[in-house]
Amino acid sequence: MTFLCATDLDRTLIYSRGALETHGDTLRSLVAVERREGKSASWMTERAAAAFAGLHEHAAVLPVTTRTPEQWHRVRLPGAPARYAVTANGGVLLVNGHVDHSWDAVVAAELAQCAPLAEIWAHMSQVCRPEWTVKLRNARGMFCYAVLHRKRVPPGFVAEASGWAAQRGWQLSLQGRKLYWVPRSLTKSVAVAEVARRLETEVVLAAGDSLLDADLLDYADRAIVARHGELFAAGWSAAHATVTAESGVRAGAEIVDWFAAQVT
Template sequence: MSPSIHPQPRATAIVASDLDRTLIYSANSMALPGADDAAPRMVVSEVYNAAPLSFMTRAAEDLLAGIVERSHFVPVTTRTQAQFARVRLPGSGSGYAVTTNGAVLLDHGQPDPDWSAHIQRSIRGQCAPLGEVLEHLTGAAAVSGILRVRTAEDLFAYSIVDRDALSAGYLEELAAWCLDRGWTTSLQGRKLYCVPVPITKEAAVAEVRRRNGGGIVIAAGDSRLDAGLLEMADLAVRPAHGELDSDGFTRANLTVTAASGVLAGEEILRHISGVLERTLQRTPDAPAEVREAPTAAVY
């Protein structure tokens, strides 16, 4: 296959952020402190079945609008394309976005065919088929703690689980079984993900960085599926809640918020805004350092 060559703009900072429980929050995940009359003003970020579902503070939305103006903002989510399409943020539909945990790279709202083809080839060459994983989750080896099994765009599986009903060794056994077949597992709240090894958020963001001509990457996320993204970033920030907080996840490049819940989302954006401001002050004619010369992608 011929190399896929994309236009290479002057490198600018890339802000790559997870969405749920990092930037946007359901009513049940806000964890607001204090009295109701002290709560911050909110904006609706997602509507589902004609009802508001996800929110951010008004201050957070204003901060994000400023970040969109000064960087390449890349939403990065495990949501499917359809689930992501419900989310409304400053800059929605422009530039790049990563959905389906990295399997889909959207360019101005449209799936990038080169990236999709690359992912499909990688899965075929490295991983057992999805059907084998589904059979393991729902067939003779099924356990009572797995309540429902669903697929995301026929690329990976996720299950709704009763954590208390899962045996002590089940997750370790499932992780080993999946790894032998080129898959990884991650338990987040009541969702258990089984994902092919080539599908990662960090791989998709690395491709955005390449197309961007280099530049620093500033990343944010709260879950174990965000760990690789935070590790590959030049600067990273996570909220003081979620799986990574429970794991005590720390790195030299990582800042942890003081707040948790929806106020952590605002703090994350305030931190990133400050980083961008300092970067622009240091290098007004080059918003971010160019780390490497752009090359053609050969998938």
């Protein structure tokens, strides 16, 4: 049996300082896997890092992230570099670190199914008030996000904005300080299916934590979801999916162990 281990990054496999703080995790026994402006920015446990490096011997490993390619390139995961990476929530497929432009037409067709980014951007710019918004970002003309002072965001704002976006074929996902606005048709699973096809893998294993991972976990043959984050909070479940016992950075270690147990 050949396996594809498709894993979300942030708050699934790797944890930023903010993510660590949320769960009361300390930097002890952690390995830095991201550098930003000369400083470490994301971590895994030492055990997870060692197990993750070993995973490549038994399976194809596929990082899958909503990060843009530029944000992904700051990450150095343990072990051999992955041949493929799915970035921009499925919008950009990287092969050996380079953008695969043969994927552009698929993405253009996906984006044509929902309201244009310009309409979403205009609305986001208006409703994300400067009193509690740090900055707004356009991700390669595919989707956008707002960085927020999370504690100052008015109650009910995300639910209301989600309703507005849903009518236009978009969905919201709140991950730490970032509120993502992403077309429902731009999915991680379609890009992962493409990689599974190219690599001719038989079984797709997937891990995630946020609403943007739901389609990937649904698509996978077997899945694991972190005991924290949007999916867990929403009570997401599936017959082929399990939930970690731990939360925070130790959930990340458990997820790597789960991948290893599936493929060996």
